[in-house]
Amino acid sequence: MDSVLFRDQFGTPEMREIFSDESVVQRWLDVEAALARVQGRLGVIPAWAAEEIESKARVELIDLEELKREMDRTAHPIVPLLRLMKRVCEKDAGEYIHWGATTQDIVDTGTVLQVRDALDEIERSLRELHARIKTLCVRYRDQVMVGRSHGQQALPITFGFKAAVWADEIRRHLGRLAQMRKRVLVGQFSGAVGSLAALGEQGLAVQRALFAELGLETPEISWHVSRDGIAELVCVLAICAATAGKIAHEIYCLQKTEVAELEEPFAMGKVGSSTMPHKRNPPACETIVAVARLVRHSVPAALEAVMAEHERDKMVLQTEREFIPRVCAMTHLVLRKLGAVLDGLSVRTGNMEKNLFLQNGLLMSEAVMMRLSDALGRQEAHEIVYRICMDVFERGGSLKQALMEDPVVAGRLDEDDIDAMLDPRVYTGLCGHFVDQVVAQPLP
Structure with missing residues (x-):
């Protein structure tokens, strides 16, 4: 670092x-x-x-x-x-x-003041990230693309819908940060074993005044060996970093040559390989994913620190001294770097359109099945469409041609019906509604 x-x-x-x-x-x-x-x-x-x-x-x-x-x-x-x-x-x-x-009073409270500063920066970056993603939601609300499940083409969605899923997740993280602050930004002043014995009756007055002065919450009792607040901090930051890692990994996957629907910012001079001059790699997204994994892997250390001994335990403090700065720094890094990626994100709408037809109509199997279900029942319709789709998948050809040649289907649907069902642009469901709903949500 x-x-x-x-x-x-x-x-x-x-x-x-x-x-x-x-x-x-x-x-x-x-x-x-x-x-x-x-x-x-x-x-x-x-x-x-x-x-x-x-x-x-x-x-x-x-x-x-x-x-x-x-x-x-x-x-x-x-x-x-x-x-x-x-x-x-x-x-x-x-x-x-x-x-x-006592020493831990000073060290813990000093750490909390640093954490407060760090959370301010992290929250600012989260809000900026949310704003950038919201822009994508609005701009690409109706841009149809392939939705994928289990790594395979599934059904049409819109890119705005995909981005809205990200935006809503980040909105929830902002809520988590707000709720967490009251439990984590708590001062520590309670003397050697937490009893404030050295100050006697004056102890509570000093404690309350000290934390009012520092702008921190006053604890109900000493938290010298209650490190759940620090563990919560690390867990919440790990969730935030994981979301950034997930988005970066999605961009990484959609940048693959055979898909090419998204690309992280590229400028002349950015080198993809020392030996293959043609390469346009996604190093920013790779860094985000890698560092997000490191943040997540810090969670066990924070949970271990909860298991402190007696009324004071330096062993857990030593581990916190190492992982708190690292987790805060890496979380801020992935949020900032992802923001930069989204700022210059290349959205290749032409490839999104092209990939809708990559499987010659198989993407629209659900629409066909649901239409046939009205006459045949859902299970029977599924069996028929499944048989036709598997044949097209193995032998090639198009779903439209196979449907028109199937006697059961041909007796119920004409060519115009089939063409209408196989149009991915009219089968995005309520994607637009959900985008609008997420965009309208206020932030915590």
Whole structure:
């Protein structure tokens, strides 16, 4: 993710900034500053000390190389930071930093602040993605194409209908993000084992004021070993990434030479092969699919972290420190990259039309069966049309010719009837209605 060569295939500049070392330390300092501010206001610590702590809680005043050396020496992240803060604070103000807190309070709350920033970026990208897809829904509402099931041609649909399925899925993800925020963006301040013993009766007042100051929810009880919120975060982001991966994979499949209905953006200079100059590969879609898989594969680690021990457990925190930034970065990457793909997506309507007739009428077998069902019953009609279709599939020819030559069918349908039934443009059902319905839905 930090590679100069490959970082933009696994993350975005925004996420690298949110989860950079400087941002991590600044978020810790933001929590310490807010804690001192509310404690000074409530008379827990001297007001002058709170002002001094707040004025010096800036990452540029901290020597990060020295912090790293001390973290290695002490095997602890926050104690070295407190010592460095004491050094830069005037008088004895440094003695009042971290009053009544424990390390995990600062680290967890700092992480939640970073996650909030990350979710803002991810939600923005989801909304932009939804807008792009909605444009496709409207533009191609009535563009008929082949609908496929089990990898085979099935029935006609419209491209607008296909895009509307994507749009509705993303709308639901925005709802999930909104609901999740209240459970995930929750502060942590409860002392060594969650009891707030160090502050006694003042503990609740400090806790409520601290989280009001930081704009976070106040927990009902300590979540030091309740990591379900983090697990939910990862699961929801994995679902979002999976949708992006699914759409990218669909474009990848429809870009195959033999189908050629869609193509990701291409510009001269984009090389498909070091040895085959003709290749126009879909590398953006391939990257989206690959990275979406990596996000999904992070879910087990997040679920493992829920199984924490006693009242504190650093083992789960160590895994979270690794996968939270990675999952946020990769999720943002796939959403942004998919947005770029859709921005320049080439929709080859001519090939969509051509592929409707690739099987010489077999695409319309359901329409024929349903028409014959009125006279023969559904099961009997299915048996007859099945027999005719399999013969055409194996021997070649067209469904129209086979229907006209079949005595059972020919006795009930004339050529005009058969031509009307075999027209894929009139058999898209309620595709247009469903597109309109999805486009009209407000976003959460």
